[in-house]
Amino acid sequence: MQPLASPLPMRRLPVYLLLDTSGSMNGEPIESVKAGIGAMLAALRQDPHALESMYLSIITFDREVKMILPLSPLESLVMPEIVCPASGPTNLGAALEMLRERVMAEVLRTEGDTKGDWKPLLFVMTDGVPSDIQSYNEMIPKIRQLGFASIIACAAGPKARKDELTPLADHVVTLDTMDGSGFANFFRWVSASVAAGSASAGPSSGLQLPPPPPEVNLVF
Amino acid sequence: MFQADPELHLKPLIEYLTQLHAGGVAHGAVLPGCIVVSQTGKIDITLLGSRCGHPEKSELPIYYPDGTGADISESMLRDRQALGAVLHYIVTDNPPSRRERRPLAENPASKSWPPEFIQTIDCLLDGKTLLADLTATFSTPKIVETIVPESELPPAPAVIHAVEVPRPNLRTIRLANAMVGREFSETFTLPHDMGAFDFQAIEALSEVPSGLRIEGKSLVGIPEKAGDYEMTIRVALSGDFGTKIAPEFLLQLMVNPDPKSLWKNLPSNREDPFWKPDTAGKWLSEGPLSVIGASIRGRSHAHVGSFRDDDLEMDWMAESAWCSFTVADGAGSSKFSRRGSQIACDVVKNHFREHLCKPSENPFATTVAQWTTAQDDPSAKSKLENALYLLFGNAAFAARNAIEKEAAELNATGRDFHTTLITSLVRPMENGGWFVATFSVGDGVAALVGMPGGIPCLLTHPDGGEFAGQTVFLTMKEALSTAEGIMARISYHFVPSFHALLLATDGITDPHFDSDTRLADPAAWDLLHAEIAAVLSKATSLEESASMLIDWMSFHSPGHHDDRTLIIAKPSVS
Numbered sequence: 001m002q003p004l005a006s007p008l009p010m011r012r013l014p015v016y017l018l019l020d021t022s023g024s025m026n027g028e029p030i031e032s033v034k035a036g037i038g039a040m041l042a043a044l045r046q047d048p049h050a051l052e053s054m055y056l057s058i059i060t061f062d063r064e065v066k067m068i069l070p071l072s073p074l075e076s077l078v079m080p081e082i083v084c085p086a087s088g089p090t091n092l093g094a095a096l097e098m099l100r101e102r103v104m105a106e107v108l109r110t111e112g113d114t115k116g117d118w119k120p121l122l123f124v125m126t127d128g129v130p131s132d133i134q135s136y137n138e139m140i141p142k143i144r145q146l147g148f149a150s151i152i153a154c155a156a157g158p159k160a161r162k163d164e165l166t167p168l169a170d171h172v173v174t175l176d177t178m179d180g181s182g183f184a185n186f187f188r189w190v191s192a193s194v195a196a197g198s199a200s201a202g203p204s205s206g207l208q209l210p211p212p213p214p215e216v217n218l219v220f
Numbered sequence: 221m222f223q224a225d226p227e228l229h230l231k232p233l234i235e236y237l238t239q240l241h242a243g244g245v246a247h248g249a250v251l252p253g254c255i256v257v258s259q260t261g262k263i264d265i266t267l268l269g270s271r272c273g274h275p276e277k278s279e280l281p282i283y284y285p286d287g288t289g290a291d292i293s294e295s296m297l298r299d300r301q302a303l304g305a306v307l308h309y310i311v312t313d314n315p316p317s318r319r320e321r322r323p324l325a326e327n328p329a330s331k332s333w334p335p336e337f338i339q340t341i342d343c344l345l346d347g348k349t350l351l352a353d354l355t356a357t358f359s360t361p362k363i364v365e366t367i368v369p370e371s372e373l374p375p376a377p378a379v380i381h382a383v384e385v386p387r388p389n390l391r392t393i394r395l396a397n398a399m400v401g402r403e404f405s406e407t408f409t410l411p412h413d414m415g416a417f418d419f420q421a422i423e424a425l426s427e428v429p430s431g432l433r434i435e436g437k438s439l440v441g442i443p444e445k446a447g448d449y450e451m452t453i454r455v456a457l458s459g460d461f462g463t464k465i466a467p468e469f470l471l472q473l474m475v476n477p478d479p480k481s482l483w484k485n486l487p488s489n490r491e492d493p494f495w496k497p498d499t500a501g502k503w504l505s506e507g508p509l510s511v512i513g514a515s516i517r518g519r520s521h522a523h524v525g526s527f528r529d530d531d532l533e534m535d536w537m538a539e540s541a542w543c544s545f546t547v548a549d550g551a552g553s554s555k556f557s558r559r560g561s562q563i564a565c566d567v568v569k570n571h572f573r574e575h576l577c578k579p580s581e582n583p584f585a586t587t588v589a590q591w592t593t594a595q596d597d598p599s600a601k602s603k604l605e606n607a608l609y610l611l612f613g614n615a616a617f618a619a620r621n622a623i624e625k626e627a628a629e630l631n632a633t634g635r636d637f638h639t640t641l642i643t644s645l646v647r648p649m650e651n652g653g654w655f656v657a658t659f660s661v662g663d664g665v666a667a668l669v670g671m672p673g674g675i676p677c678l679l680t681h682p683d684g685g686e687f688a689g690q691t692v693f694l695t696m697k698e699a700l701s702t703a704e705g706i707m708a709r710i711s712y713h714f715v716p717s718f719h720a721l722l723l724a725t726d727g728i729t730d731p732h733f734d735s736d737t738r739l740a741d742p743a744a745w746d747l748l749h750a751e752i753a754a755v756l757s758k759a760t761s762l763e764e765s766a767s768m769l770i771d772w773m774s775f776h777s778p779g780h781h782d783d784r785t786l787i788i789a790k791p792s793v794s
Contacts, residue, residue, distance in 0.1 A: 010777075010778050010779025010780065011688040011730075011779055012779075042448075045446075045476055045477065046477065046482060047482070048479040048480075048482035048483050048519075048523065048781075049520065049523075049781070051476060051477070051479040051482065052479045052778045052779045053778075053779045075397060075399065075476050076396065076397045077397075078394055078397070078474070109686040109687065110684055110685065110686050110687070110688070110736070111735075112735060112736055112737045113735045113736075113737045113738075114735055115688065115730075115734060115735055116684075116685070116686050116687045116688050116690075117687060117688060118687060118688045118689060119687045119688075119689070119690075147686065147687060
């Protein structure tokens with residue numbers, strides 16, 4: 001098994017993670033999310049597909065929207081600090097706006113001299129309802145046009161309303177509790193979805209999701 | 221070691237603290253572990269700033285390790301004591317304690333503070349000028365020891381309690397990620413707020429991950445084991461570790477596994493009704509072309525024990541001198557695509573055999589011959605295109621119909637059998653030269669290598685979308701929906717000579733051609749052909765060539781693990 005003399009730049013699987021860091025996430029929920037992401041990355045590092053082709057970007061949203069991790073290869077990425085203010089609104093609309101700019105700028109599409117990336121994946125995690133509802137509603141069709149293979153939203157905890165997320169996402173999952181095991185299960189499921197996404201070299205039909213873990217409720 | 225000079229070393233620190241206290245601002249703990257002194261003796265005061273406008277340096281201890289230091293007055297008191305510790309640290313070669321972590325209370329006399337230290341601190345804090353002889357007193361540790369007999373020392377001040385507790389949390393520094401088996405070399409750099417300080421060497425205080433070692437200022441080597449490692453290191457700021465100023469850090473390093481080592485090779489299920497071998501080699505030893513072909517299961521399928529979805533067929537029809545070659549790539553996400561590609565290859569081969577084998581019953585060869593001798597004649601061209609349209613169009617439809625028929629028998633749909641189809645007909649012409657025609661649906665290609673200029677090397681137009689993995693399948697309605705569309709999938713050329721005709725699925729072309737532009741570049745195909753020819757040069761038979769081709773096709777290219785299928789047809793040396 002010889003490596004190619006000059007390996008070509010590989011096709012990337014861009015994965016975007018939008019994380020709610022509004023006031024209500026402060027404390028145990030955000031710590032659980034961090035632990036969940038850490039475990040997810042550790043699991044993905046054991047998947048050869050993901051290790052070779054996955055690129056991850058993390059955008060957090062509260063009063064402010066921050067891209068805390070620019071699109072980086074799994075192999076070399078270092079988890080940034082996730083800061084959650086003690087209080088603040090859930091500006092998901094503004095987060096989608098930044099997401100759109102990033103996707104337009106960094107996801108490669110096939111042209112004469114360029115090979116396109118795999119279709120990107122989007123995971124949105126929130127424990128509330130968007131505070132900037134008008135902007136959120138305006139962004140939904142724009143996000144849907146970006147060519148995501150799949151948009152998966154996670155409504156965590158009792159205050160999250162899945163109805164708000166169904167127009168945005170192909171799949172909405174709900175977590176009844178916002179503790180460590182719930183988030184751990186969700187991110188385990190995310191990593192399984194990403195692994196499935198990076199392995200699928202199929203037609204442009206939607207991503208086949210693995211069945212969700214018991215604590216994650218898939219909403220149709 | 222630089223010449224100890226308490227005024228030079230401590231004054232900026234004291235002024236800074238005074239300023240903070242005057243402003244009512246709390247600050248980071250004044251501990252030797254947090255104080256860095258440059259070779260010229262300047263103290264880096266920014267390290268203490270964690271509570272006054274440097275929130276990102278959260279790893280700095282903001283309280284004394286024993287939990288005090290929370291309010292201003294307490295912190296002022298502590299500062300006075302801690303400065304004594306710092307001064308001691310700077311001036312003597314053996315500061316009381318910190319590394320040994322010996323409980324000082326056990327033997328207070330041996331570690332107590334000379335009154336000169338306390339005096340000096342008081343002088344400095346009160347803004348008084350240091351006495352010259354006092355400075356001289358501190359210029360060597362030896363004098364300190366001789367001047368103050370241990371028995372006469374006052375009881376140890378409170379600061380010794382602060383220093384006997386465990387070291388404050390070390391600052392962490394994360395290095396760039398490494399990978400098992402890959403050369404690693406990362407030069408250690410101090411955090412940006414310590415950037416003014418030069419340093420000479422680092423020393424590991426705990427185990428270094430296997431395969432790595434410290435060389436000068438760098439961590440180098442080839443890591444052997446994956447993991448998320450932490451190690452403690454010491455930085456010699458002024459030449460060697462015998463000096464007092466050697467701050468410690470916690471170094472974090474992620475070593476990724478080598479993805480090559482993670483690929484599993486699980487057998488496919490032989491009990492499956494559509495099972496086929498994970499590799500296939502074929503060759504044609506008779507006819508005007510010597511032909512080899514191979515098809516292998518991609519790593520992505522081997523990893524999960526699924527099947528090879530690609531397929532290939534080749535044929536030499538001696539009666540009419542036609543050769544046909546077909547490759548097909550089943551969609552990874554369709555459950556029976558391995559069967560879809562197989563049906564496509566079989567049906568197309570048989571369709572050509574049925575229509576081209578008996579020249580007396582089919583005027584196609586004559587039509588081709590007429591066109592090759594009069595390529596500018598519109599009627600000859602139109603007659604040829606009609607014949608090609610019927611031949612390729614019907615072959616494609618026959619393949620699709622056969623797939624749909626089998627799908628219906630299984631209560632499945634054509635979608636479950638999605639496959640691409642790349643097929644080529646080649647015939648040596650009576651007056652020399654070759655006629656080459658191709659038809660393709662999907663992202664595989666047919667290409668010619670080594671023909672005279674003017675003829676495009678790429679014979680097909682691969683169907684692709686704006687993202688990777690998007691293509692058109694034979695089993696999709698749109699593939700054969702209009703006559704114009706079908707005609708556009710056909711190409712035909714008269715070629716005086718060529719070195720090789722290649723038919724390849726995207727498992728071969730993706731790792732070798734980085735864009736559609738490159739795919740149309742004859743030089744790129746020459747390179748690929750030369751690479752393969754070099755590999756096959758030692759083969760003594762076509763069978764051996766096919767087997768060598770299978771070996772070559774398992775080349776490793778990160779991110780490219782699809783099934784791979786390739787047919788190479790070369791004019792036989794006669």
